[in-house]
Amino acid sequence: MRAAGVIAGAAILGGAAPAAAQRTLTVAPLVSLAEHRVDAGFGVERSLGPILGGVGTLRFGPRLALAVRALGGSLFGSKGVLDRDVGELGVEASVVTAPWLALQAGAARRAYSTKLGRQSWTLVGLGATARVAFAGGAIHGVWRATLLPAVSVTGLRGPDGAFRTATGLEYRVRTATLGVEYSLERYDFPAEAGVRRLEQLSALTLLLKLRLR
């Protein structure tokens, strides 16, 4: 969390002054069909549902950007599985290091709540996004990979390994961009009492980026 804040602050301070005239704001409402799977030693529990949200991105010149996202939705459990609500608030700074590559650092706070209780997640990630233009630049293929080295979950020890990966396409139409993306987060928790907890969240997301200024 602290690292992401430092990176975000450096991005703002370093990029804001010279690029004030190039500052642009983009908002992207999104809708996801997400599936949450947990195996805590009692078999795989699945819950599926829509998530709505949006991402606001403030770009400081051609290289630096700061994005804030807010998501929320309900995941409906399969047979015998509790329904749960999910909400997330995150911030991410990115630096374009090559025309096709950007590096990101971010942090997020996520909460799952059921009628039995509430679980909070804190996620810190470092990742990269590769974007390759095709169809003359009107379409971009996107690949993302993020390591989540610092994840804390209330009531659980942090996972041994966690990552998020995604791929998709972005279609540019005038000043708007329509994106479709498949993403997957994976968390492998350490075994406790001989039981290893595995958890993942996958989503098919549609988002529409609108450039405001």
Add this chain to the structure above:
Amino acid sequence: MRPLALAAIVAAAPISSLSAQGSTAELLGQAHQFYERLEVERALPLLRQIVSPNWPFEVTREQRVEAYKYLGACLTLAGKRDSAVLYFRAAIERDPFTELDPNLFTPAQLATFGEAQRRTFAVAVRPVEPARVDPRTARVTFTIVATHAAVVQARLAPVGAGATAPLFQGTIDGAREIAWDGLLADRRLAPTGRYELAVVGRSRLTGTSDSARVYFDVRHEVEALEDTLPDFDRRRLLPERISAEAARRDVAKGLGVAAAALLIAGAANGDLGGGERGRADVVAATAAVTGVVAFLVHRGHGAIPENVAANARHRAERDSTNASVRGRNASRVAATVLLVSPAAGEGTGP
């Protein structure tokens, strides 16, 4: 007044030949003093010495013309009118601009001089004075002369070029100034180079003809011009069409996204029950179709409208900039000042 004129002639002589001319100027000065004191009989031998072929010292054209003129004046006073006319004619032939100041010479001298002018026909052009002329507001002035009434034509032409620009055609009697606006026959500003002003005259009294010419150089004084922006080379323009190879790569990229989606879904879900592929399939299918469609569309007509528009915008900006540059340059060229200087004869010019 006359001593001053003689002193000016003496002073105008080149320094290098000053010693050789010293005797001529000295003798001319003595003759003039005798003339002023009306000692014509003493002045005449001195003046005759100067114009004699046996005179050992250098005599400038101006000194010779002055000597002939005063010989004529002296002989008029001595009552030898025919001889006076001959000497006046000699002066006029050597310098058609020769004239007698009515305030300094007697009516008889003026009449005799007029008779000499009527009997002698010559045209001449006064050497061009160095000048800086803005053709928009001023003119280059030439002075031509005909010793008596004559039909005169003055034409100007670049040395070595055939096209001539008529400057004057008409009857003159004596000296006349003609103005040149700096334009040639094609109404364009005279380019830098050497020019010739030729004057041809035909006497209305005797029918004889004469001609004269003078050379001068023209240079342009113009504010430095700006360069226009060069044509875009291909590297500075965005590609406006997608190549066949790029179209094929689009298929690969689409398939790459599709493969990544399937790989993510397949690899990560194995120990969580599988059956995850549905949403990944959507993205994979979309990517694959997109790649194939992009390939098919661009193979047919691979125009990239955004790049075409961007290039057109860049070209328009460049054209606009160049139009402004050309406008400013045209204004500067229109404000060209002509620098005119005398030249010795035909040559390459400045």
